[in-house]
Amino acid sequence: MWVGVHLSHHKDSQSLSWTEVPTLKNLSRIQVAESSLLPTEAPNHHLTMGNWVVNHWFSVLFLAAWLGLNVFLFVHAFLSFEKATSTTTQDKSWGRHWPGPEPLLATCILTACSKILLPVCRNLLRTLGKQLDHNLTFHKLVAYIICLHTAIHITTHLFNFERYSRSRQATDGSLASILSNLSHQEKDSWLNPIQSSNTTMEYVTFTYTAGVTGVIITIALVLMVTLAMEFIRRSYSEVFWYTHHIFIMYFIGLGIHGLGGLVRDQTEKNMDENHPHKCAEFFEKWNDPDSHCKPPQFEGLPA
Known part of the structure; x- marks a missing residue:
């Protein structure tokens, strides 16, 4: 008798608990549904943005420093090639163009490539601490910068090779044609990588x-x-x-x-012997025995 009553009581308690749970769930659903119908205030985007900057000040500072570094490298390299006296002969030969575009963009690309692996070095990141928690975001940012510099780098190559081709085909005795005809047999004499007037850009691209x-x-x-x-x-x-x-x-x-050293510059020794500004004006007398200006010598820029 006692056993039967106990089992009956246990069964009733299970039944009671089983019927109470859905009721509580339904009540919570009703409350959630009612709360979703209540009017909400429009988010204050200015306040949200300000809070984000305050809470992520290190990330903002780091991002600004990184972008500033890339701008500084680009501008510094640009001005360096712009003011360099050794580019005078090339400028007169190929016409006015971006000074040293390939080297300065290569500087930016190499700088970015040297940093792109850092965010995915997990052991190193653990050592550095929580300041680099957004490592994948930084990794993507560096990748975008590499893509941008690569696109500009390729574009300047295409424009400059077009100038090389026109200079090689010139037969008017201009400075461009004389520099383009410098012999490729000597290591430090040539400037134009296109050796023949029949050489196409595709040939240079897939043979060098x-x-x-x-x-x-x-x-x-x-x-x-x-x-x-x-x-x-x-x-x-x-x-x-x-x-x-x-x-x-x-x-x-x-x-x-x-x-390969396709992007070339006048050698320091040759500039000491032949002033680039003066000798570029008297290129017709380069081979005269009495002339102080000799044919310029060039070398590939360091990779």
Whole structure:
């Protein structure tokens, strides 16, 4: 008898608890639904933005410093090539153009590439602490900067190779044609990488070390950036993972891209013997025995 009453009581308690839970859930749902119907105040975006800046002041400061560094490097390199006396001969040869565009953009690209691996070095980030919690955001920012500088770098190459081609085909005895005809047989004599008037830009691109590596690292960069987009990264994580490892090929190609020395400058020794400003005005007398101006000598800029 006692056992039966106990079981009956236990069963009733289970039944009671089972009927009470849905009632509480329904009540909470009703409360949530009613609260969602209440009018809400419009968010104060200025206050929100201000709070974000206050709470993330280090990130804002770091971002401003990083962008400022890139602007400084670009402007500094631009002004350095603009004021350098050694560019006078080239300017007179190819016409007025961006001074030293490939070297100054290469400086920005190499600076960005030297930082892009830092945000994904997890062990190092743990050591640095919480200030680099937004490491992937910084990684993406550096990647965007690399893409921007790469696009400008390629564009300036295309414009300058077009000038090289026109100068090589010139037969009017101008300074551009004389510099373009400097012999390629001697190591430090030539300036124009296009050796023949029949040489095309495609031939130079796919036969020179700088051209081949430039194509390879550009394709690698495009693949890494496009296949890292969020919808591809989430839906096809394996594709993102494997293509992002192309960075090994990218950095190898980047390291040997400038070894060909296609971007050249007048040697320091030759500038001491021949003043660039004066000798560029009297280029017709370079080969005269009594002339103080000799044909200029050029060398590839360091990679």
